[in-house]
Amino acid sequence: MRIIGIDLSGPKNHKDTVLAIFKQEGNHLQLVKWANNLNDQDILNEVFEQSQLDEVVIGIDAPLSYQDGGGDRKSDRELRKFIVGLGMRSGSIMPPTLNRMVYLTLRGIKLSREIENLNASYPISLVEVHPGAIIGSRLSKQNIEYVLAYKQEQSARSFIRNWLTEQGLTQLPVEIEEESHSIDACAAALGAWHWKDSSYNVKWIFPASPPLHPYDYCC
Known part of the structure; x- marks a missing residue:
């Protein structure tokens, strides 16, 4: 099984779009490729x-649906409650139609449907993920400060890279500590792995509700 974590940015901001590809080896994920500055076709080529x-199995950090009429989806409200209970900040969960989110939502919806249309030889499954919640829900309470700081502080990213290795993600280069988007792509892969592999459990999940919300959302 191949696990792909994607930290997606808006359609004009290819620089901050990061993809991490892992190959499952028993109870570990071995990093196969790590890349950034990706447009939609680059991502589709890698997935194909x-x-x-x-x-x-693909975990995408971007809204893959929106609420008809605007505002939060029910899943957004539920995940916000969950992460606040962990000691995380509520502001990391934003409505998909918020002005600063709407282009990311558009890209996430478009890309997920294009992935579904690929002429794949093997099955492809997608899940919407929240990397911060994936990390925060698995860290011990005494270490929750690292998930609050990793967007700003390199030392927190260094801690989380080492922690990801302890979770079974191997061969992570030190360079992924340089910015948070690479950490998020790896965390997205961790969440997607735990979602798909019956040996593991997700910490929170909001099941798909087709046709308007066709993908599970988990951490």
Whole structure:
């Protein structure tokens, strides 16, 4: 199985879009490729290539649906409550139609549907994820400060990179500590792995509700 974590940015901001591809090796994920500065076609090419080799599971950090009429989806409200209970800040969960989110939402919806239309040799499954919640829900309470700081502080990213290795993600280069988007892509892969592999459990999940909300949302 191939696990892909994608930290998606808006359609004009390719620089901050990061993709991390892992190959499952028993109870570990081995990093196969890590790349940034990706447009939609770059991502589709990577997913297609992996789908010719094995089953692919993709965790995408971006809204993959929106609430008709605007505002929060029910899943956004529920996840916000969950992370506040962990000691995290509520502001990291934003409505998909908020002005600063709407282009990211558009890209997430478009890209997820394009992935579904790929001529894959093996199955592809997608799940919407929240990397901060994936990290925060698995950290011990005494270490929750690191998830609050990793967007700003390199030392917190260094701690989380080492912690991700302890969670079974191997061969992570030190360079992923340089900015938070790479950490988020790896965390997205961790969440997608735990969502798909029956040996693990997600910490929170809001099931898909087709046709308007066609993907599970988890951390």
